[in-house]
Amino acid sequence: MANHRRIFILVGIAAACLFFTVIYLVSNHKTYSKQDAQIHRYFGGTNQAVSVYVISGKEKGPTLLVFAGIHGDESGGYLTAERYVDVKVKKGTIIVVPRLNLPAVSRGKRQGLGGDMNRLFHLPENSNSTPDSKVVDLAKYLIKNADYVLNLHQGEGFYSPQWISHKRNPYKWGQCNVIDAPIFDLPNGDKLELDNLAKRIAARSNSRIANKQFHFQVNNTNTASNKSLHKEQRRSLTYYALYQQHKTTLALESTKNCTLPQAISFLTIAMNSVIMEVGIQAENLPSEDPLVIGREMTGKRSQLF
Numbered sequence: 001m002a003n004h005r006r007i008f009i010l011v012g013i014a015a016a017c018l019f020f021t022v023i024y025l026v027s028n029h030k031t032y033s034k035q036d037a038q039i040h041r042y043f044g045g046t047n048q049a050v051s052v053y054v055i056s057g058k059e060k061g062p063t064l065l066v067f068a069g070i071h072g073d074e075s076g077g078y079l080t081a082e083r084y085v086d087v088k089v090k091k092g093t094i095i096v097v098p099r100l101n102l103p104a105v106s107r108g109k110r111q112g113l114g115g116d117m118n119r120l121f122h123l124p125e126n127s128n129s130t131p132d133s134k135v136v137d138l139a140k141y142l143i144k145n146a147d148y149v150l151n152l153h154q155g156e157g158f159y160s161p162q163w164i165s166h167k168r169n170p171y172k173w174g175q176c177n178v179i180d181a182p183i184f185d186l187p188n189g190d191k192l193e194l195d196n197l198a199k200r201i202a203a204r205s206n207s208r209i210a211n212k213q214f215h216f217q218v219n220n221t222n223t224a225s226n227k228s229l230h231k232e233q234r235r236s237l238t239y240y241a242l243y244q245q246h247k248t249t250l251a252l253e254s255t256k257n258c259t260l261p262q263a264i265s266f267l268t269i270a271m272n273s274v275i276m277e278v279g280i281q282a283e284n285l286p287s288e289d290p291l292v293i294g295r296e297m298t299g300k301r302s303q304l305f
């Protein structure tokens with residue numbers, strides 16, 4: 001009986017935590033509609049405002065959740081994500097959070113108010129232990145409703161499984177699809193085949209990238225392993241999404257060693273490849289041409305001034 005009571009109490013506490021998270025997020029949130037997107041604005045009027053764009057097709061299909069701007073000095077990531085908020089989806093759902101870490105993006109720095117936000121996902125929900133806790137809790141809440149989770153980044157140099165040079169080696173992050181494990185065993189006996197998916201996405205992307213120097217590689221950080229080069233990733237968004245919520249999740253990284261329109265082009269190629277690979281159908285995917293992207297950026301700047 002004692003065990004039953006303990007389980008009952010634990011389930012009660014977990015349910016209460018979820019309830020209060022939902023109540024807290026709902027009370028800090030407004031919804032708008034724009035064309036096909038529903039825009040949810042959380043923590044509006046604060047310097048940590050987060051916009052979430054939900055674009056659903058008429059046909060049922062998978063839900064792809066895309067985060068960017070967790071690191072504010074990786075503009076290739078959030079400028080790519082923003083190109084998807086006007087996409088028309090026919091089948092499935094795309095949820096885009098272009099600027100998760102607004103204080104970091106506003107300052108153009110990796111760190112936000114609570115340090116590196118991609119090192120806060122191991123903290124328990126409702127802990128309020130850092131100034132970013134409410135935003136991290138929101139991200140965790142959104143992950144619960146997704147089938148696939150992406151986190152867009154822009155890193156130095158070029159990832160390569162072998163050491164080739166100071167610019168191209170296993171410690172660099174540019175031009176890769178990052179997975180925390182090659183295969184993840186689910187409690188029901190099923191498997192999430194992350195390595196296979198990341199390879200298919202890389203093959204699709206690379207078929208559209210003429211210069212082989214910029215081809216995407218699969219970077220398996222084997223995060224849970226004692227031999228991992230990247231144990232710090234155990235505190236990351238993707239590790240949380242995989243190990244705590246059992247979602248198929250990848251980080252997409254473009255390099256910083258190119259122009260910004262090129263970096264946006266590479267991430268757009270990778271995003272479009274993911275969308276096709278997971279079976280979402282959309283009408284107007286953004287252009288992958290760096291010249292078109294450059295013109296878009298000039299147009300946006302002239303609208304601003």
Ligand SMILES: [Zn+2]
Nearest residue numbers: 071074153154
């Ligand atoms: Zn990053």
